[in-house]
Amino acid sequence: MKKFTLEQWEEKYIKGDIKRFDQRNTMFNRPGWDKSIHGAVDSWAIAGTIKDRPGYYLEDWALHWASRRGTLFGLFNTSKPNPGKSSMALMKAMASIVPSGQTMMPRQPPEGARIHDPSPEALTSKIKKAALWFGADLVGICRLDRRWVYSHTYDAPPYSGTKDDQLLDVESVPQDIPEEYQWAVVMCFEQSYDLLSYYPTLDSNAASSMGYSRMAITNHYLSAFIRNMGYKAIDCTTNDVALSIPMAIQAGLGDLGRHGLLITPKYGPRVRISKVITDLPLVPDAPLDFGVTEFCKVCMICAENCPSQSILYGGRTTEPNSVSNVGGVLKWPINAETCRMYWGRKNQGCTVCMACCPYNKPDTAFHRMVRWFTDHARWGDRFYVRMDKLFGYGKSKPADKFWEEWDPKRKFKPWE
Numbered sequence: 001m002k003k004f005t006l007e008q009w010e011e012k013y014i015k016g017d018i019k020r021f022d023q024r025n026t027m028f029n030r031p032g033w034d035k036s037i038h039g040a041v042d043s044w045a046i047a048g049t050i051k052d053r054p055g056y057y058l059e060d061w062a063l064h065w066a067s068r069r070g071t072l073f074g075l076f077n078t079s080k081p082n083p084g085k086s087s088m089a090l091m092k093a094m095a096s097i098v099p100s101g102q103t104m105m106p107r108q109p110p111e112g113a114r115i116h117d118p119s120p121e122a123l124t125s126k127i128k129k130a131a132l133w134f135g136a137d138l139v140g141i142c143r144l145d146r147r148w149v150y151s152h153t154y155d156a157p158p159y160s161g162t163k164d165d166q167l168l169d170v171e172s173v174p175q176d177i178p179e180e181y182q183w184a185v186v187m188c189f190e191q192s193y194d195l196l197s198y199y200p201t202l203d204s205n206a207a208s209s210m211g212y213s214r215m216a217i218t219n220h221y222l223s224a225f226i227r228n229m230g231y232k233a234i235d236c237t238t239n240d241v242a243l244s245i246p247m248a249i250q251a252g253l254g255d256l257g258r259h260g261l262l263i264t265p266k267y268g269p270r271v272r273i274s275k276v277i278t279d280l281p282l283v284p285d286a287p288l289d290f291g292v293t294e295f296c297k298v299c300m301i302c303a304e305n306c307p308s309q310s311i312l313y314g315g316r317t318t319e320p321n322s323v324s325n326v327g328g329v330l331k332w333p334i335n336a337e338t339c340r341m342y343w344g345r346k347n348q349g350c351t352v353c354m355a356c357c358p359y360n361k362p363d364t365a366f367h368r369m370v371r372w373f374t375d376h377a378r379w380g381d382r383f384y385v386r387m388d389k390l391f392g393y394g395k396s397k398p399a400d401k402f403w404e405e406w407d408p409k410r411k412f413k414p415w416e
Helices: 006-013 058-066 069-076 085-096 120-134 202-228 244-250 292-298 301-305 336-346 352-356 365-376 378-390 399-405
Strands: 138-143 183-190 233-236 271-278
Touching: 006 244, 058 202, 069 202, 120 138, 120 183, 120 202, 138 244, 183 202, 183 244, 202 233, 202 271, 244 271, 292 378, 301 352, 301 378, 365 378
Parallel strands: none
Antiparallel strands: 138 183, 183 271, 233 271
């Protein structure tokens, strides 16, 4: 594993002008306003359907949605820049339950208080330790690259209606972040390897839901910590404000895979990403190179297993598939439209590409050794792919055994 300079990272990935992305063009928002795809499926809902079979019983549905309850912490987020009508209405509603002139919790330090050591090095160490304490599994720092900040914010609820619904009359709001915000704290949250292995059930979706909850809670805590030290913070809960993956790569947390997901050295692609943008002076981390691009060039496992065939075969390109991709970046752009349509037809999210990825392994000594070889002996990538298939990694477990076998505190054997 080696560290890149930002200039080296630019040379690897950036091959054209980057046009800032409008949040309304994400595939969670487009079905509500874009008439070209609005009626493409009967329903865009991904709430999960309760069925009389393993993996879809009421208790499986309950586990999935109970795991997502932590995202309600987003109700306390009033730091979104340039909020639209929906966010403004929520902020006013929250303000109405707080006595005039007060805040729900103290946010400012006592008058005259000062940070013991305000140097960027010391602050960076404290921020990282606090992020880990509040619940993050990985944390990195990058300068705020404004190419990844959404050009417009779109705060309508993610669309999950039917093709017979009328198009939503919600406009994007131009988004500008004040210049004093120069840094981003980027965090990753591990998703359960065990739960993901029961894909494509509601139980595997629970792993994703818990990731969203943990990141919402941690973001809320870390933002408060920064403000309590007298600095400013924008809580980019879940996928809000800016694109998470390029910021995570610049913060040294991983590299980009064929499936369009961040691949981390420790957890592979089974992470959720959040970030807090701040004016706190920090020290940036460096992008990493540990063989992901070379491995993904020869490995087609995610593309072969994708149920909607939304993952690109062949080489990387700078050309977007649709308005839901960013152009100018050399990558394997996924077909976001067919991916999201599949979710709608199944009425639930899909974790197949994440679960079957060869980088998705428990963090054991054995798998750390294998990852070392994929980094230091890259000429053997085709052999590693064959061995992954031979040993049956990435195959789903039988859902009828889930409640019997699942142990939240399970310790994995080295070869699992």
